[in-house]
Every structure is written in C-alpha cells, then in structure tokens.
Amino acid sequence: MNDTIVAIATAHGIGSISIVRLSGKNALSLALKLIKKDTLIPRYATFSKIYSTVGELVDEGIIIYFKAPNSFTGEDIVEFQTHGGLIVSNFILEELIKLGARLANPGEFSKRAFLNGKMDLAKAEAVQSLITSRSEDGIKILARHLKGELSSYVNSLRDELVTTLAYVETCIDYAEEDLPLDILEQTKSLLIENYKKLNEIVEISEQRKGLIEGFKVTIIGKPNVGKSSILNSLLKFERAIISDEAGTTRDRVEESLKIGTHLIRIIDTAGIREGVSLVEKIGIENSMKAVEEADIIIAVFDSSRVKDEEDEKILEICKNSGKKIIYVLNKDDLESKFNYDFEEYIKISAKKSSNLIIETLKKYLDSQNYDGIMLSSTRQILSSKNAKEALYRAKDLLNENELELFAYELNLAIMEISNIAKPYERTEILDAMFLNFCLGK
Ligand SMILES: Nc1nc2c(ncn2[C@@H]2O[C@H](COP(=O)(O)OP(=O)(O)OP(=O)(O)O)[C@@H](O)[C@H]2O)c(=O)[nH]1
Ligand SMILES: [Mg+2]
Structure with missing residues (x-):
C-alpha cells in the first residue's frame, strides 16, 4: 500500500462531469504538479486549470483534497472533477501515471479503506452492492449495512460465541471436572438460539436476494x-x-x-x-x-x-x-x-x-419488500450456512460431553461468522478468557 493509485471513478461514457480519483501518500504532490499550485486546503473545492506534464492546458475543473486519515481510503485522496467524456479524464489519468501513480485494480480503493480500518467487510460489500442494486428496498437495506447494522448484528452474535468458547476452553484447560450442569444447559440454549438466528437470516436472504441482485x-x-x-x-x-x-x-x-x-x-x-x-x-x-x-x-x-x-x-x-x-x-x-x-x-x-x-x-x-437485516452477498450467505452447521455439530458434541471437539466446532463457527464483517483473530479468545475469568493458577 506504499504506492499511489489512480482511477476514473465515474461511469465510462458521455456525461457532463468525470471524476479522476488519486489515493496514496503521493496523491497531493502528484496533483499539485498538474494544477501548478503549492498546496490545496483539505475539503475545499478549488477551481483550477489542469495542465499536462509538459505544461499544456488540458481542462479546468474542481479539485478536492481529502487529507489522511479523513478520507474514504484513510489515505491522502485528491479528486479531479473534470469535464465529462472519456478523453479529458483519460488524459489526466495517463498524466498521473506518467508522474508515478499506478492504475488501481478493481475494488482497490475499497480494499485500502478496509485495510486502513475505515470500514469492515460487510460495509465494503454494501458499497459494491449499493452501486449495482436493482430495487429501492435493496438500496434501503444496504444503506443500513453502510451504517453498520449488519456488522453490529453479526458482531454481537460472534461476541456471545467467543465468550462461550472462552469459558469452555478455560474448563478444558483448568478444571478437573466436567462442565457444571447449569452452564451446560445455558450453553446449549445459547447454541440453539444462535443457530435459529442464523437459519432465519439465511432463509430471508436467500428468498429475497432479488431485492439486491434483481429478481x-x-x-x-x-x-x-x-x-x-x-x-x-x-x-x-x-x-x-x-x-x-x-x-x-x-x-x-x-x-x-x-x-x-x-x-x-x-x-x-x-x-x-x-x-x-x-x-x-x-x-x-x-x-x-x-x-x-x-x-x-x-x-x-x-x-x-x-x-x-x-x-x-x-x-x-x-x-x-x-x-x-x-x-x-x-x-x-x-x-x-x-x-x-x-x-x-x-x-x-x-x-x-x-x-x-x-x-x-x-x-x-x-x-417481498423487507426492511430488516439481511445478508447481501453469496459469500455472506455461505459463511452463515457454514457457521450454523458448525453450531449444530457443536450442540451434539456438547450433549456427548466431547468438550475438545465442541470447542473446535465452535471456533469454526466463530471464524465463519467473522468472515462476514471482520476476520477473526485468535487473540480475541485470549482477551475474552482473561477478561471474564479469574484463572488464579
Ligand atoms: N390469437 C392470438 N395469437 C397469439 C397470441 N399471442 C401469440 N399469438 C400467436 O402465436 C404464435 C406464436 O407466438 P410466439 O410468441 O412466437 O410463441 P412462443 O411461445 O414464443 O413460441 P416458440 O418460440 O416457438 O416457443 C404467433 O403466431 C403469435 O402471433 C394471442 O394472444 N392471441
Ligand atoms: Mg418464442
């Protein structure tokens, strides 16, 4: 992520405005070369002439600088709002490449936003789906994902499972006896409850995927x-x-x-x-x-x-x-x-x-219109299905008092659920263990 990437952000075709977007640590210095200015004030729309690398006037337009970390990618971003059509924006793109920027890969701006902690995977996917969404209800659902509603739903589910796993792992490692009966019952009902929640969201999402993809x-x-x-x-x-x-x-x-x-x-x-x-x-x-x-x-x-x-x-x-x-x-x-x-x-x-x-x-x-939470991609649906199956197996293993295998399946379920928003790190389980339990040994 050390290089500076560039792309035309608007649709290719004839329109009144075209946007060239530049992101990375050299974004500002590269942009300044094309507008022959010393600096840009962050978040101000600056009207400016735009020149080629050899100093010819190419166009005039609005230039906006977003200073890191307050930008979509979390890096310095400069946007050139040029006149529309393909020629001007392509020319500026090529000039920025000559100056050292690299043509961005598809989705690379969002990937950088994710890697810089500006958004999680569920939000990144919501951005993509919002662009291609094929119904007004789909847009409303995705706007809620962007606000973080799917992420918090998934995260609370996963936090519950992490706490349970932490408890069981503590018992496996430190207790001489089996799980206490009340805890066993409590864990079982938690697994069933979460299995049902996942089952419901998968069913709704499969039935209504047309809201986002188009029926x-x-x-x-x-x-x-x-x-x-x-x-x-x-x-x-x-x-x-x-x-x-x-x-x-x-x-x-x-x-x-x-x-x-x-x-x-x-x-x-x-x-x-x-x-x-x-x-x-x-x-x-x-x-x-x-x-x-x-x-x-x-x-x-x-x-x-x-x-x-x-x-x-x-x-x-x-x-x-x-x-x-x-x-x-x-x-x-x-x-x-x-x-x-x-x-x-x-x-x-x-x-x-x-x-x-x-x-x-x-x-x-x-x-079929729906205003609840649903999964918006095949990837999210697949992860949820894998998670619910692992929870089902975990419940059976708990019944058989196979605690180590149970912990393995629960871990699998957590990893799958985590794939939806924020990949799981093993240290989280340690945090949960040390936070919730006094080991005393
Ligand atoms: N009288 C009448 N004829 C119709 C009507 N709808 C279609 N047709 C006629 O039925 C014939 C077949 O119509 P198509 O629309 O080509 O039928 P299709 O089901 O697509 O046929 P294939 O592509 O061969 O499977 C044509 O001669 C149409 O003009 C209707 O409502 N009334
Ligand atoms: Mg026909």
Missing part, C-alpha cells in the same frame, strides 16, 4: 403458446422474433424491466418439447437452466387448445421447481378449449395487453 423472471411453456409475444408486450417493443412456427425461439432472450420499485431481469426461453433437432435441444437445455436460475416463473399455456402431454410436462417442471409460479392462459381472444385446474391463474391475450401480468408481478414483488 429473475423466466417465461416457460411448450412451443407456440405465445411466450415471446408476452415478452414483447411486457417490454413494449419487438425484442424477440414471433412466428406461428413452433420452435421459433432457440436462444434465451434476456432484458431488464422496471416493475414498481424493482428492476427485474426477464428471460424468454425456447419452447420445451420432446424429439427435436440438436439446436433446439440445446435451446431447451438452456430453458431448464433459466428455470433453475429464476425467482419467479411465468408458465404460459395456449387457452385456445386442449391441454396435451407437452403442457403436462410444463406443469410438472413448475411443480418440481419450488419457485413462485404465475400461471398464464394466453390467446384469450380465441375460443377457450384448455381444460385447466389451477387455483390461481391469469387469462390474457398477448396480442392485446399483458397488464395483468405486470399487476400480478408487482403485487408479488411488493410482498
């Missing part, structure tokens, strides 16, 4: 039922090819769609049927993958035809998916022949309107 909605059905017509109607433009030839769609067609406060991914798939050409078979395999990825499935049937084996196959896929299903009977403008027995379904004609699908999706997505 995925897959349209499935046998060929020719009108899947692509529905996609086009939802998007309000001709995105997919439509024809009355069965097997028109081969590749999946994916688009973003704003529904209420959510930005969803909607996927049109190849119609699912048996005994077709190799290319179509590959398309159908991809349809099945899209079903697996989906949070919500729109299952489409042709209401103008009698239900057949291919429709039954679609119904079976839906039943086995365990996903939220919206059953749609399309072609309602034609005479109805489909013998259905759905509890809930929608009848539409994609040729006229798909508003009923939008309304149903909106209702479901709104029901």
Whole structure:
C-alpha cells in the first residue's frame, strides 16, 4: 500500500462531469504538479486549470483534497472533477501515471479503506452492492449495512460465541471436572438460539436476494403458446422474433424491466418439447437452466387448445421447481378449449395487453419488500450456512460431553461468522478468557 493509485471513478461514457480519483501518500504532490499550485486546503473545492506534464492546458475543473486519515481510503485522496467524456479524464489519468501513480485494480480503493480500518467487510460489500442494486428496498437495506447494522448484528452474535468458547476452553484447560450442569444447559440454549438466528437470516436472504441482485423472471411453456409475444408486450417493443412456427425461439432472450420499485431481469426461453433437432435441444437445455436460475416463473399455456402431454410436462417442471409460479392462459381472444385446474391463474391475450401480468408481478414483488437485516452477498450467505452447521455439530458434541471437539466446532463457527464483517483473530479468545475469568493458577 506504499504506492499511489489512480482511477476514473465515474461511469465510462458521455456525461457532463468525470471524476479522476488519486489515493496514496503521493496523491497531493502528484496533483499539485498538474494544477501548478503549492498546496490545496483539505475539503475545499478549488477551481483550477489542469495542465499536462509538459505544461499544456488540458481542462479546468474542481479539485478536492481529502487529507489522511479523513478520507474514504484513510489515505491522502485528491479528486479531479473534470469535464465529462472519456478523453479529458483519460488524459489526466495517463498524466498521473506518467508522474508515478499506478492504475488501481478493481475494488482497490475499497480494499485500502478496509485495510486502513475505515470500514469492515460487510460495509465494503454494501458499497459494491449499493452501486449495482436493482430495487429501492435493496438500496434501503444496504444503506443500513453502510451504517453498520449488519456488522453490529453479526458482531454481537460472534461476541456471545467467543465468550462461550472462552469459558469452555478455560474448563478444558483448568478444571478437573466436567462442565457444571447449569452452564451446560445455558450453553446449549445459547447454541440453539444462535443457530435459529442464523437459519432465519439465511432463509430471508436467500428468498429475497432479488431485492439486491434483481429478481429473475423466466417465461416457460411448450412451443407456440405465445411466450415471446408476452415478452414483447411486457417490454413494449419487438425484442424477440414471433412466428406461428413452433420452435421459433432457440436462444434465451434476456432484458431488464422496471416493475414498481424493482428492476427485474426477464428471460424468454425456447419452447420445451420432446424429439427435436440438436439446436433446439440445446435451446431447451438452456430453458431448464433459466428455470433453475429464476425467482419467479411465468408458465404460459395456449387457452385456445386442449391441454396435451407437452403442457403436462410444463406443469410438472413448475411443480418440481419450488419457485413462485404465475400461471398464464394466453390467446384469450380465441375460443377457450384448455381444460385447466389451477387455483390461481391469469387469462390474457398477448396480442392485446399483458397488464395483468405486470399487476400480478408487482403485487408479488411488493410482498417481498423487507426492511430488516439481511445478508447481501453469496459469500455472506455461505459463511452463515457454514457457521450454523458448525453450531449444530457443536450442540451434539456438547450433549456427548466431547468438550475438545465442541470447542473446535465452535471456533469454526466463530471464524465463519467473522468472515462476514471482520476476520477473526485468535487473540480475541485470549482477551475474552482473561477478561471474564479469574484463572488464579
Ligand atoms: N390469437 C392470438 N395469437 C397469439 C397470441 N399471442 C401469440 N399469438 C400467436 O402465436 C404464435 C406464436 O407466438 P410466439 O410468441 O412466437 O410463441 P412462443 O411461445 O414464443 O413460441 P416458440 O418460440 O416457438 O416457443 C404467433 O403466431 C403469435 O402471433 C394471442 O394472444 N392471441
Ligand atoms: Mg418464442
């Protein structure tokens, strides 16, 4: 972390302003060279001309200096707010590299912020997810993570476990007898309680990961039922090819769609049927993958035809998916022949309107809104799952009075939970031991 890093912080493209960000111990001195000034007052917006390394005028803009440690990375930072577009900011970037700065790796500013103790891992991930979040509720949840709510939730859970581990390790090392009965019971209920807490947060986070990543909605059905017509109607433009030839769609067609406060991914798939050409078979395999990825499935049937084996196959896929299903009977403008027995379904004609699908999706997505704490990345979910499994094993080992193995599993659970916010250091257990117990030996 001895070098000074530089990057363009704004999105690449045409816009009115572009920001070049410089962080490291030489940030100020490098910046001063390009603006031909002796110093910058921290946290003041200074309007200045910006020059190349050979003294040509390149642009004029606002320069802000954040003095260490009061900056995002905890190091000296200088930001150049230049005119937008790619040319000016790229030029300044290259000039700063010529002067000795290094092009930052992806996420390196946040990595430095973490290493300098400016934020923990949960907050760093919240920053990243906030940038890519695909719903307003997701943003609100992540703003709370940034405030430190996920970190304190996780830390209090882990502190309880560290204290328990410290106690048990003390008993293993110093006591001649087994754990006292009341402590044994107390520890067991603490393990169960924390197991439940982890289980709950994992379930909520898995069900609602669409709030942050964007819910995925897959349209499935046998060929020719009108899947692509529905996609086009939802998007309000001709995105997919439509024809009355069965097997028109081969590749999946994916688009973003704003529904209420959510930005969803909607996927049109190849119609699912048996005994077709190799290319179509590959398309159908991809349809099945899209079903697996989906949070919500729109299952489409042709209401103008009698239900057949291919429709039954679609119904079976839906039943086995365990996903939220919206059953749609399309072609309602034609005479109805489909013998259905759905509890809930929608009848539409994609040729006229798909508003009923939008309304149903909106209702479901709104029901998924949530303002509690949840895990925002696959990494956090995986660590929590590992932690809860280790706690489960620890509880069983405690029942068998296998204290050393119990301590091993508890240690594992602590390490996994710690991965979410702040990696665990073994000295913490020693601190807890010496703080809470008078060893006297
Ligand atoms: N009458 C009527 N025809 C429709 C309706 N929706 C779609 N169609 C027609 O049904 C045929 C198939 O439509 P597509 O949208 O291509 O069907 P698909 O399910 O995507 O078909 P594949 O891609 O082959 O699996 C086309 O001729 C459409 O014009 C509808 O609501 N009413
Ligand atoms: Mg199609």
